[in-house]
Amino acid sequence: MDRLTEPLPERATEPGSVPALEVSGLAFRYPDGHRALNGVDLRVEHGERVAVLGPNGAGKTTMTLHLNGVHAAESGSIHVGGLPVDSRNLKEIRRRVGLVFQDPDDQLFMPTVREDVAFGPANFGVRGEELAERVRSALDAVGMAEHADRSPLHLSGGQRKRVALAAVLACRPELLVLDEPSSNLEPVARRELAEVLLDWGGTMLMVTHDLPYALQLCPRSVLIDDGAVVADGPTAELLSDAELLAAHRLELPYGFRVP
Numbered sequence: 448m449d450r451l452t453e454p455l456p457e458r459a460t461e462p463g464s465v466p467a468l469e470v471s472g473l474a475f476r477y478p479d480g481h482r483a484l485n486g487v488d489l490r491v492e493h494g495e496r497v498a499v500l501g502p503n504g505a506g507k508t509t510m511t512l513h514l515n516g517v518h519a520a521e522s523g524s525i526h527v528g529g530l531p532v533d534s535r536n537l538k539e540i541r542r543r544v545g546l547v548f549q550d551p552d553d554q555l556f557m558p559t560v561r562e563d564v565a566f567g568p569a570n571f572g573v574r575g576e577e578l579a580e581r582v583r584s585a586l587d588a589v590g591m592a593e594h595a596d597r598s599p600l601h602l603s604g605g606q607r608k609r610v611a612l613a614a615v616l617a618c619r620p621e622l623l624v625l626d627e628p629s630s631n632l633e634p635v636a637r638r639e640l641a642e643v644l645l646d647w648g649g650t651m652l653m654v655t656h657d658l659p660y661a662l663q664l665c666p667r668s669v670l671i672d673d674g675a676v677v678a679d680g681p682t683a684e685l686l687s688d689a690e691l692l693a694a695h696r697l698e699l700p701y702g703f704r705v706p
Protein backbone atom coordinates (compact mmCIF):
# COMPACT_ATOMS: atom_id res chain seq x y z
CA MET A 448 0.00 0.00 0.00
CA ASP A 449 1.11 3.54 -0.78
CA ARG A 450 1.11 4.85 2.77
CA LEU A 451 1.46 8.59 3.14
CA THR A 452 3.01 9.22 6.47
CA GLU A 453 2.35 12.87 7.32
CA PRO A 454 0.39 13.30 10.56
CA LEU A 455 -3.28 13.59 9.76
CA PRO A 456 -5.11 16.77 10.72
CA GLU A 457 -8.27 16.58 12.84
CA ARG A 458 -7.54 13.01 13.86
CA ALA A 459 -8.08 12.41 17.53
CA THR A 460 -6.16 9.17 17.94
CA GLU A 461 -5.51 8.01 21.46
CA PRO A 462 -3.76 4.71 21.93
CA GLY A 463 -6.29 2.07 22.90
CA SER A 464 -9.33 4.28 22.19
CA VAL A 465 -12.33 2.80 20.42
CA PRO A 466 -12.48 4.21 16.87
CA ALA A 467 -15.69 5.39 15.20
CA LEU A 468 -15.18 2.72 12.54
CA GLU A 469 -12.84 -0.21 12.18
CA VAL A 470 -12.89 -2.42 9.09
CA SER A 471 -10.47 -5.36 9.08
CA GLY A 472 -9.79 -7.73 6.21
CA LEU A 473 -13.25 -7.21 4.71
CA ALA A 474 -13.85 -9.50 1.73
CA PHE A 475 -17.04 -9.98 -0.23
CA ARG A 476 -18.24 -11.84 -3.31
CA TYR A 477 -21.57 -11.14 -5.03
CA PRO A 478 -23.93 -14.10 -5.54
CA ASP A 479 -22.85 -14.31 -9.21
CA GLY A 480 -19.32 -15.06 -7.97
CA HIS A 481 -17.86 -11.61 -8.69
CA ARG A 482 -15.33 -10.75 -5.98
CA ALA A 483 -15.82 -7.06 -5.18
CA LEU A 484 -13.80 -6.71 -1.95
CA ASN A 485 -10.43 -8.33 -1.36
CA GLY A 486 -9.52 -7.41 2.21
CA VAL A 487 -10.35 -3.81 3.07
CA ASP A 488 -8.67 -2.37 6.17
CA LEU A 489 -9.76 1.03 7.43
CA ARG A 490 -9.81 2.77 10.80
CA VAL A 491 -11.65 6.06 11.24
CA GLU A 492 -11.43 8.09 14.45
CA HIS A 493 -14.33 10.04 15.96
CA GLY A 494 -14.82 13.38 14.23
CA GLU A 495 -12.79 12.53 11.13
CA ARG A 496 -14.10 13.29 7.66
CA VAL A 497 -12.70 10.80 5.19
CA ALA A 498 -13.19 10.73 1.41
CA VAL A 499 -13.31 7.33 -0.29
CA LEU A 500 -11.86 7.66 -3.77
CA GLY A 501 -11.32 5.14 -6.55
CA PRO A 502 -12.17 4.30 -10.15
CA ASN A 503 -15.49 2.84 -11.34
CA GLY A 504 -15.97 -0.69 -10.09
CA ALA A 505 -13.30 -0.39 -7.37
CA GLY A 506 -15.64 -1.59 -4.60
CA LYS A 507 -16.46 1.72 -2.89
CA THR A 508 -20.24 1.35 -2.84
CA THR A 509 -19.96 -2.34 -1.97
CA MET A 510 -17.85 -1.39 1.04
CA THR A 511 -20.29 1.29 2.24
CA LEU A 512 -23.18 -1.18 1.96
CA HIS A 513 -21.39 -3.35 4.52
CA LEU A 514 -21.19 -0.58 7.10
CA ASN A 515 -24.83 -0.80 8.11
CA GLY A 516 -25.32 -4.44 7.25
CA VAL A 517 -27.00 -4.20 3.81
CA HIS A 518 -24.35 -6.72 2.70
CA ALA A 519 -22.87 -9.28 5.07
CA ALA A 520 -19.11 -9.82 4.99
CA GLU A 521 -17.80 -13.06 3.53
CA SER A 522 -14.77 -12.67 5.80
CA GLY A 523 -13.24 -9.97 7.95
CA SER A 524 -14.97 -7.72 10.44
CA ILE A 525 -16.52 -4.28 10.88
CA HIS A 526 -16.98 -2.47 14.20
CA VAL A 527 -18.87 0.80 14.62
CA GLY A 528 -17.97 2.51 17.89
CA GLY A 529 -16.72 -0.90 19.05
CA LEU A 530 -19.96 -2.73 18.18
CA PRO A 531 -19.60 -5.52 15.60
CA VAL A 532 -21.78 -5.22 12.51
CA ASP A 533 -23.65 -8.50 12.49
CA SER A 534 -27.21 -9.73 12.26
CA ARG A 535 -27.75 -9.58 16.06
CA ASN A 536 -26.88 -5.87 16.25
CA LEU A 537 -28.46 -4.57 13.07
CA LYS A 538 -31.01 -2.29 14.70
CA GLU A 539 -28.39 -0.53 16.84
CA ILE A 540 -25.92 -0.45 13.91
CA ARG A 541 -28.54 1.21 11.70
CA ARG A 542 -29.18 3.76 14.43
CA ARG A 543 -25.47 4.54 14.56
CA VAL A 544 -24.69 4.50 10.82
CA GLY A 545 -26.61 6.85 8.54
CA LEU A 546 -26.18 5.81 4.92
CA VAL A 547 -27.16 8.28 2.21
CA PHE A 548 -27.50 6.33 -1.02
CA GLN A 549 -26.16 7.53 -4.36
CA ASP A 550 -29.69 7.52 -5.79
CA PRO A 551 -32.23 9.24 -3.49
CA ASP A 552 -35.01 7.21 -5.13
CA ASP A 553 -33.60 4.17 -3.29
CA GLN A 554 -34.38 5.96 -0.04
CA LEU A 555 -37.54 8.06 -0.43
CA PHE A 556 -40.88 6.28 -0.55
CA MET A 557 -43.38 8.16 1.63
CA PRO A 558 -46.19 10.42 0.31
CA THR A 559 -44.60 13.63 1.64
CA VAL A 560 -41.14 14.97 2.37
CA ARG A 561 -42.07 15.44 6.05
CA GLU A 562 -43.13 11.77 6.38
CA ASP A 563 -39.97 10.59 4.65
CA VAL A 564 -37.77 12.56 7.05
CA ALA A 565 -39.82 11.38 10.06
CA PHE A 566 -39.73 7.73 9.01
CA GLY A 567 -36.23 6.88 10.28
CA PRO A 568 -36.38 8.50 13.73
CA ALA A 569 -39.98 7.23 14.25
CA ASN A 570 -38.70 3.76 13.48
CA PHE A 571 -36.12 4.22 16.25
CA GLY A 572 -38.88 5.16 18.71
CA VAL A 573 -38.75 8.97 18.55
CA ARG A 574 -42.25 10.44 18.99
CA GLY A 575 -44.23 13.64 19.51
CA GLU A 576 -42.54 17.05 19.78
CA GLU A 577 -39.03 15.57 19.60
CA LEU A 578 -39.87 13.91 16.29
CA ALA A 579 -41.39 17.12 14.92
CA GLU A 580 -38.32 19.09 16.04
CA ARG A 581 -35.91 16.60 14.42
CA VAL A 582 -37.81 16.78 11.14
CA ARG A 583 -37.88 20.59 11.25
CA SER A 584 -34.20 20.98 12.03
CA ALA A 585 -33.09 18.38 9.44
CA LEU A 586 -35.19 20.04 6.71
CA ASP A 587 -33.89 23.47 7.77
CA ALA A 588 -30.30 22.22 7.64
CA VAL A 589 -30.68 21.15 4.00
CA GLY A 590 -32.79 24.18 3.00
CA MET A 591 -35.92 22.14 2.26
CA ALA A 592 -38.28 23.28 5.05
CA GLU A 593 -40.66 25.01 2.65
CA HIS A 594 -41.13 21.74 0.71
CA ALA A 595 -42.16 19.65 3.74
CA ASP A 596 -45.69 18.94 2.48
CA ARG A 597 -44.78 18.11 -1.12
CA SER A 598 -44.40 14.67 -2.59
CA PRO A 599 -40.74 13.63 -3.03
CA LEU A 600 -41.82 12.42 -6.49
CA HIS A 601 -42.45 16.02 -7.54
CA LEU A 602 -39.03 17.35 -6.50
CA SER A 603 -35.99 17.81 -8.71
CA GLY A 604 -33.11 15.33 -8.48
CA GLY A 605 -30.99 17.76 -6.43
CA GLN A 606 -33.90 18.48 -4.06
CA ARG A 607 -34.50 14.74 -3.60
CA LYS A 608 -30.81 14.33 -2.70
CA ARG A 609 -31.17 16.98 -0.02
CA VAL A 610 -34.30 15.33 1.41
CA ALA A 611 -32.51 11.97 1.48
CA LEU A 612 -29.72 13.60 3.49
CA ALA A 613 -32.28 15.23 5.84
CA ALA A 614 -33.92 11.82 6.38
CA VAL A 615 -30.58 10.46 7.57
CA LEU A 616 -29.60 13.53 9.62
CA ALA A 617 -32.93 13.31 11.46
CA CYS A 618 -31.78 9.94 12.82
CA ARG A 619 -28.77 11.71 14.45
CA PRO A 620 -26.25 9.10 13.30
CA GLU A 621 -22.81 8.70 14.87
CA LEU A 622 -21.29 7.94 11.47
CA LEU A 623 -22.58 9.55 8.29
CA VAL A 624 -21.80 7.66 5.08
CA LEU A 625 -22.50 9.45 1.82
CA ASP A 626 -22.29 7.91 -1.64
CA GLU A 627 -21.63 10.55 -4.32
CA PRO A 628 -23.37 13.41 -2.49
CA SER A 629 -22.45 16.08 -5.06
CA SER A 630 -23.51 14.23 -8.22
CA ASN A 631 -26.35 15.95 -10.13
CA LEU A 632 -26.17 19.07 -7.98
CA GLU A 633 -26.05 22.55 -9.47
CA PRO A 634 -23.02 24.57 -8.29
CA VAL A 635 -24.99 26.52 -5.68
CA ALA A 636 -26.60 23.36 -4.25
CA ARG A 637 -23.18 21.66 -4.25
CA ARG A 638 -21.71 24.52 -2.21
CA GLU A 639 -24.72 24.62 0.12
CA LEU A 640 -24.43 20.88 0.71
CA ALA A 641 -20.75 21.32 1.60
CA GLU A 642 -21.79 23.93 4.16
CA VAL A 643 -24.41 21.59 5.64
CA LEU A 644 -21.86 18.79 5.95
CA LEU A 645 -19.20 21.02 7.50
CA ASP A 646 -21.76 22.44 9.95
CA TRP A 647 -22.91 18.95 10.86
CA GLY A 648 -19.46 18.31 12.23
CA GLY A 649 -19.68 14.55 12.98
CA THR A 650 -17.71 11.57 11.70
CA MET A 651 -18.18 11.22 7.97
CA LEU A 652 -17.18 8.88 5.17
CA MET A 653 -17.84 10.26 1.70
CA VAL A 654 -17.54 8.23 -1.50
CA THR A 655 -16.89 10.61 -4.36
CA HIS A 656 -15.47 11.08 -7.85
CA ASP A 657 -15.55 14.84 -7.21
CA LEU A 658 -11.91 15.31 -6.17
CA PRO A 659 -12.14 19.06 -5.43
CA TYR A 660 -15.13 18.27 -3.16
CA ALA A 661 -13.07 15.63 -1.35
CA LEU A 662 -10.32 18.21 -0.85
CA GLN A 663 -12.76 20.82 0.41
CA LEU A 664 -14.58 18.56 2.87
CA CYS A 665 -12.26 15.76 3.91
CA PRO A 666 -8.81 16.27 5.44
CA ARG A 667 -8.13 12.56 4.85
CA SER A 668 -8.77 10.28 1.87
CA VAL A 669 -8.51 6.58 1.23
CA LEU A 670 -8.09 5.30 -2.28
CA ILE A 671 -9.73 1.96 -3.06
CA ASP A 672 -8.95 -0.07 -6.14
CA ASP A 673 -9.66 -3.67 -6.98
CA GLY A 674 -11.44 -4.18 -3.67
CA ALA A 675 -8.66 -3.00 -1.35
CA VAL A 676 -7.26 0.22 0.13
CA VAL A 677 -4.21 1.18 -1.95
CA ALA A 678 -3.48 4.62 -0.41
CA ASP A 679 -4.49 6.42 2.76
CA GLY A 680 -3.39 9.88 3.83
CA PRO A 681 -4.03 13.61 3.77
CA THR A 682 -6.29 14.42 0.82
CA ALA A 683 -4.01 17.22 -0.41
CA GLU A 684 -1.10 14.78 -0.61
CA LEU A 685 -3.01 12.06 -2.41
CA LEU A 686 -4.35 14.55 -4.92
CA SER A 687 -0.89 16.02 -5.49
CA ASP A 688 0.53 12.62 -6.42
CA ALA A 689 0.07 12.58 -10.20
CA GLU A 690 1.51 9.07 -10.56
CA LEU A 691 -0.82 7.64 -7.93
CA LEU A 692 -3.85 9.29 -9.53
CA ALA A 693 -2.93 8.08 -13.02
CA ALA A 694 -2.30 4.53 -11.78
CA HIS A 695 -5.88 4.41 -10.47
CA ARG A 696 -7.70 6.29 -13.24
CA LEU A 697 -8.30 9.41 -11.17
CA GLU A 698 -7.99 12.86 -12.69
CA LEU A 699 -8.36 16.36 -11.31
CA PRO A 700 -10.58 18.68 -13.36
CA TYR A 701 -8.71 20.52 -16.12
CA GLY A 702 -6.76 23.46 -14.69
CA PHE A 703 -7.47 22.51 -11.04
CA ARG A 704 -4.44 22.84 -8.78
CA VAL A 705 -4.17 21.50 -5.25
CA PRO A 706 -3.25 24.54 -3.15
Ligand SMILES: Nc1ncnc2c1ncn2[C@@H]1O[C@H](COP(=O)(O)OP(=O)(O)OP(=O)(O)O)[C@@H](O)[C@H]1O
Nearest residue numbers: 477479481483501502503504505506507508509510
Ligand atom coordinates in the same frame (compact mmCIF):
# COMPACT_ATOMS: atom_id res chain seq x y z
N1 LIG B 1 -25.23 -6.79 -7.64
C1 LIG B 1 -24.04 -7.09 -8.15
N2 LIG B 1 -23.77 -8.31 -8.63
C2 LIG B 1 -22.55 -8.63 -9.13
N3 LIG B 1 -21.50 -7.76 -9.17
C3 LIG B 1 -21.73 -6.52 -8.71
C4 LIG B 1 -22.99 -6.11 -8.18
N4 LIG B 1 -22.89 -4.82 -7.80
C5 LIG B 1 -21.63 -4.43 -8.07
N5 LIG B 1 -20.93 -5.46 -8.62
C6 LIG B 1 -19.53 -5.45 -9.06
O1 LIG B 1 -18.71 -5.23 -7.91
C7 LIG B 1 -17.60 -4.39 -8.23
C8 LIG B 1 -17.60 -3.21 -7.29
O2 LIG B 1 -18.77 -2.43 -7.55
P1 LIG B 1 -19.08 -1.11 -6.73
O3 LIG B 1 -20.42 -0.63 -7.15
O4 LIG B 1 -18.83 -1.37 -5.29
O5 LIG B 1 -17.93 -0.13 -7.30
P2 LIG B 1 -17.73 1.41 -7.06
O6 LIG B 1 -16.29 1.59 -6.66
O7 LIG B 1 -18.74 1.96 -6.13
O8 LIG B 1 -17.94 1.97 -8.54
P3 LIG B 1 -18.56 3.33 -9.13
O9 LIG B 1 -17.50 4.39 -8.91
O10 LIG B 1 -18.71 3.00 -10.58
O11 LIG B 1 -19.86 3.62 -8.44
C9 LIG B 1 -17.77 -4.00 -9.70
O12 LIG B 1 -16.93 -4.81 -10.48
C10 LIG B 1 -19.22 -4.29 -9.99
O13 LIG B 1 -19.40 -4.67 -11.35
